[in-house]
Amino acid sequence: MEDAPRYRRVLLKVSGEALMGKREYGICTETVARIARDIAEVVELGVQVCLVIGGGNIFRGVSGAAAGMERASADYMGMLATVLNALAVQNALEKLGLQTRVQSAIPMASVCEPYIRRRAIRHMEKGRVVIFAAGTGNPFFTTDTAAALRAVETGCDVLLKGTQVDGVYSADPRKNPSATRYDHLTYLDVLARDLAVMDASAISLSRENGLPIIVFSIHEPGAFAAVMRGKGIYTLVADAAA
Known part of the structure; x- marks a missing residue:
């Protein structure tokens, strides 16, 4: 089928x-409701979907550390912010x-499941959307x-990064129109x-494991x-032969 999805399991x-x-x-x-509708549309295509959501709208560890907080404590606060976002989504x-299932890298049994790899895969196989919270823990x-x-x-099969712009630019196109x-x-x-x-760690890990990234x-x-149908505007980050 022309409109059949190109990927079986994806992380957004x-x-x-x-x-x-x-x-x-x-x-x-x-905004959360609109993003949820987009995710539902992909699930309806038969694609298994999992999510990782940042916490920068509530608290960012690096910013907290820059303001004088101890970095590890600031990062833990940022991880808790991602749990709030995961529950909203x-x-x-x-x-x-x-x-859906929310799985947290920091155990909090009253709120969500702990992250268990096999359980997460099983959830997706059953058609559930899995939301990974608290970063790596x-x-x-x-x-x-x-x-x-x-x-x-x-x-x-692929890691998708939903951003503020329609791909990767040489500079921020919102500040530099000639990017x-x-x-x-x-x-x-x-x-x-x-x-x-x-960040470089994410790119290196993706490269080592041959995981394509779509922005x-x-x-x-x-x-x-x-994007699931191979259409639209996006940037693919992968080996030259991909």
């Missing part, structure tokens, strides 16, 4: 900032009739790295040019499903 990384909408901080319920998805690692790690652990957009990059291109795709705009309705 969404930044905490993407949940703010036009707000300066916190969670915009309308879970609520929006379940309002659409999807079955360790300070000094970003949610980008957590996304790459969980994608590799659970056997995802060049790339359709395809290798992992080494990203590292050598220091492009703002994901697209999370703010374009229907873009997630379009």
Whole structure:
């Protein structure tokens, strides 16, 4: 079929900032609902979906450390912020009739499941959307790295990063209108040019495991499903032969 999805199991990384909408901080319920509808559209295609959501809309560990907090404590606060976001997205998805599970790298049994790799895979096989919260559970690692790690652990075919723009640019196109957009990059291109795709740990982990990365705009309705069909505008980060 022409519109059949290209991937069987995918991990979508969404930044905490993407949940703010036009707000300066916190969670915009309308924006979360729209993102949930895009995810539901992909699930309806028969794709197994899991998510990692950042916490920058609530608290960012690096910023806290820069303000004088001890870095590990600041990072743990950031991890807890991702749990709040995960629960918000879970609520929006379940309002659409999807079955979901939140799994946290920091155990909190009253709120969600602990992260268990085999259980997460089984959930996805049953059609449930799994939301991985609390990063890797360790300070000094970003949610980008957590996304790459969980994608590799659970056997995802591709890691998608939903961003504020429609791909990877040579500079921030919102600040530099002459910035060049790339359709395809290798992992080494990203590292050598220091492009703002994901942090170096996430790129290196993806490269070592042959995990393709697709960068697209999370703010374009229907873009997630379009990418699943190989359509729309996006940047692919993979080996040259991919």
